[in-house]
Amino acid sequence: MILVTGGAGFIGSNFVLDWLAQSDEPVVNLDALTYAGNRANLAALDGDARHVFVHGDIGDRALVDGLLATHRPRAIVHFAAESHVDRSIHGPGAFVKTNVEGTFTLLEAARGFWNTLDGAGKAAFRFHHVSTDEVYGSLKPSDPPFAETNPYEPNSPYSASKAASDHLVRAWHHTYGLPVLTTNCSNNYGPYHFPEKLIPLMIVNALAGKPLPVYGDGRQIRDWLYVKDHCSGIRAVLAGGRVGETYNIGGWNEMANIDIVHTVCALLDELRPDPAGPYARLITHVTDRPGHDRRYAIDARKIERELGWRPAETFATGIRKTVQWYLDNAAWVANVQSGAYQDWIGTHYSAR
Ligand SMILES: NC(=O)c1ccc[n+]([C@@H]2O[C@H](COP(=O)([O-])OP(=O)(O)OC[C@H]3O[C@@H](n4cnc5c(N)ncnc54)[C@H](O)[C@@H]3O)[C@@H](O)[C@H]2O)c1
DSSP, X not given: OEEEESTTSXXXXXXXXXXXXXXXXXXXXXXXXXXXXOGGGGGGGTTOTTEEEEEOOTTOHHHHHHHHHHHOOSEEEEOOSOOOHHHHHHOTHHHIIIIIIIHHHHHHHHHHHHTTSOHHHHHHXXXXXXXXXXXXXXXXXXXXXXXXXXXXXOOSHHHHHHHHHHHHHHHHHHHHOOOEEEEEEOEEESTTOOTTSHHHHHHHHHHTTOOEEEETTSOOEEEEEEHHHHHHHHHHHHHHOOTTOEEEEOOSOEEEHHHHHHHHHHHHHHHSOOTTOOGGGGEEXXXXXXXXXXXXXXXXXXXXXXXXXXXXXOHHHHHHHHHHHHHHTHHHHHHHOOHHHHHHHHHHHHTO
């Protein structure tokens, strides 16, 4: 079996659902159920003995030790993190606590467990760390995309905490021999994405007739990858990646935020037309995020060359599936838009 951390979040829940759709290898899913964690994402697995959900913190060493000793996983796939850049600007402490200290605790627990294994068990074990392209900093318009060899230049508390966790993972391999893998992926989108992030926020606001807040000029460029392609990339690296290596995962799809918003509006105009007029009328430019990186782009040739991985979706197919998913899952959206969500959105955007 495998131990997944953060498997009730956006990417983690997609990963667990896809994993169990493709294999019968059980998953123990450790998640603290922060505001971003949602058991409803995993409702399809209710009663499924292959999925064991554990409500707990990766920073709880005794808990993690107990899970490893009991379930004896062959791999840990580590998604759990504080993941929202805006929240990291308002409150960086939680990011250091979970992303840095939590990863440290998990690594130490993994090392302790790994040391109890015999030679074959040790060689087969993997600690897969899921990270972001944001650790590489910001690109100028003419710069080549981020390769695995790019220096780390994180600019936000979020990316700095993820960079720190990447360094810990690297060090636990070089110092202690722990068989680690790290993947650095670009911006994901797709089902179960919490509606504080750009794409789901635009969809749910548009459907509610609310303003569509776009930071600054909206010309910030990101590479976008459909979440299920990220999950297949992780599976490919877990299965065949070289121990100690990092692999960039991306969609070969650079787009400016404002173009993403217009694409979402056009799809909604087609799929759920608003009698009041085109959704783009709701676009509102708000004060930019401090220190907002201008451009990220991913060179994903290493994972393609070594493991034969390519994304299955283009942006056109992936974004259509995503908008349709939000239209089909209004109850899920209503459920996650709790009081705490409204408070955050209200506080964050009202002053802009
Ligand atoms: N979203 C993206 O576009 C993106 C891109 C590249 C990499 N990543 C990385 O992928 C991972 C998952 O991202 P996401 O977007 O799914 O995040 P998310 O915020 O949607 O989910 C994070 C999950 O981790 C859980 N969690 C938080 N703190 C925890 C703790 N201390 N112990 C146990 N569980 C805890 C939360 O409850 C939640 O279920 C993160 O490590 C993130 O850095 C995300």
